Amino acid sequence: SELRTRLLQAFSEADGEFLSGQKLSETLGCSRTAVWKHIEDLRSEGYKLEAVRKRGYRITRKPDKISGNEIQLGLKTEFMGRHIHFEEVVASTQKIAHTLAGDGALEGTLVVADQQTEGRGRLARAWYSPKQTGVWMSMILKPEIPINKTPQLTLLTAVALIQAIEDVTGLTPEIKWPNDILINGRKAVGILTELQAEADRVHSVIIGVGINVNHTKEQFPEELQHIATSLAEETGQQIDRAKLIQSVMIRFEKLYKSYLSHGFKPVKLLWESYAISLNKKLIARTLQGTLRGRAAGIDDEGVLLLETDEGKLEKIYSADIEIQS
Ligand code: BTX
Secondary structure, eight states: OHHHHHHHHHHHHHTTSOBOHHHHHHHHTSOHHHHHHHHHHHHHTTOEEEEETTTEEEEEEOOOOOOHHHHHTTOOOSSTTSSEEEEEEESOHHHHHHHHHHTTOOTTOEEEEEEESSOBOGGGOBOOOOTTTEEEEEEEEOOOOBGGGTHHHHHHHHHHHHHHHHHHHOOOOEEETTTEEEETTEEEEEEEEEEEEETTEEEEEEEEEEEEOSOOGGGSOGGGTTTBOOHHHHHSSOOOHHHHHHHHHHHHHHHHHHHHHHOSHHHHHHHHHHBSOTTOEEEEEETTEEEEEEEEEEOTTSOEEEEETTSOEEEESSOEEEEOO
C-alpha cells in the first residue's frame, strides 16, 4: 500500500535512527494505531524492528529480497542463469523447470522462487522452503551424455555448491554421499537431480538445489532443528542470496564446461577432497535392503563403492547413508 511505502521511506531517510510513533503518525497522516499495525505487517514480512519506549522504532534488519534482475545484474557467465524464471511463490521450482524444459528452454535456464509450498526431496520427501530465507532453484541442462552418467552431475553440483559457499561465506562445507552438504554435521543444502529422457538419450537434466541461507534456528520446524542448519546460523551473518546464486552459477558453469570436455576425473578428485564419508564405516539403506561396511570411494560413474563387513565390494546407486565413525 501507499502508506507502507511511505513508512519504509521514512525509515530509510531516518537512516537507522529512531522514529517515534508520534512523528510517524504525523508524517504519514494516520493514527498511531495504524502506524503500529503497519509495523506489525513489516515484521511479519521479515523486517526486524526495534521498539524503545519514548524513542520509537527503527529498522535493524531488512528482509533479503531476490528477483531475476538482482541475480542477473553483473552475472558473468556464458549460459548459466542467462535466462531466469523468477516467482515469489511456487509449489516446486522442479515442476516449473520440467515444463520449461519440455517447451524447449535453453541450457542454463534457471528457475528461482522465494518460497515453495511443495518443495520436494528425494523419494517423495518434503523439502522445507519458507519465504525470504533460502535459495530454492532448479537448473535446466542439456548435456549429451548417456543416462547412466547423470549421477555424476549431482556430484558436480555438490562441488560447485561447496565452492560457491566458500566464496561467499568462507565456510567449507562437507559432502555426504550422494547429495547432502553438511556444515558442522548439519544439513545446509539438498540436491535433487531429475531427468527427461527417452531410451538412452537424455533430453534434459533438471537439478534442484535448496540452500538454507538466512534461517535462524527457531525458524526451522522442530523435527529439523537438530539435523538442519543455515549459512547465517553458521556464520552469524546475513548472506546476500542473489550474490550466492551468482557464485553458484559461475562455479557450476566452470566445472560443467570442464566436465563436458575432460570428463568426470577432475570433478571426482575435487569431490573426494570434500567428502566426509570416505573410509568411514557406514550403513547404507537402499530400497533393496540395508548394507553395512566401509566407504571405499566412488567409481568413475559417481557410484558409491561400499566394502561390506564380509569384504565384498558393492556398488550403491542410491541410498540414505548413516556415518558411524
Ligand atoms: P533428501 O530426500 O535428501 O532430503 C529430504 C529430507 O531432508 C527430509 O525428509 C527432511 O528430513 C530433511 N529436510 C527437509 N527440508 C530441509 C531443509 N530445508 N534443510 C535441511 N533438511 C531438510 C534433498 O532431498 C533434496 C532437496 C532439494 C530441494 C530443492 S529446492 C529447489 C528444488 N525444488 C524442489 O521442489 N526441490 C528442489
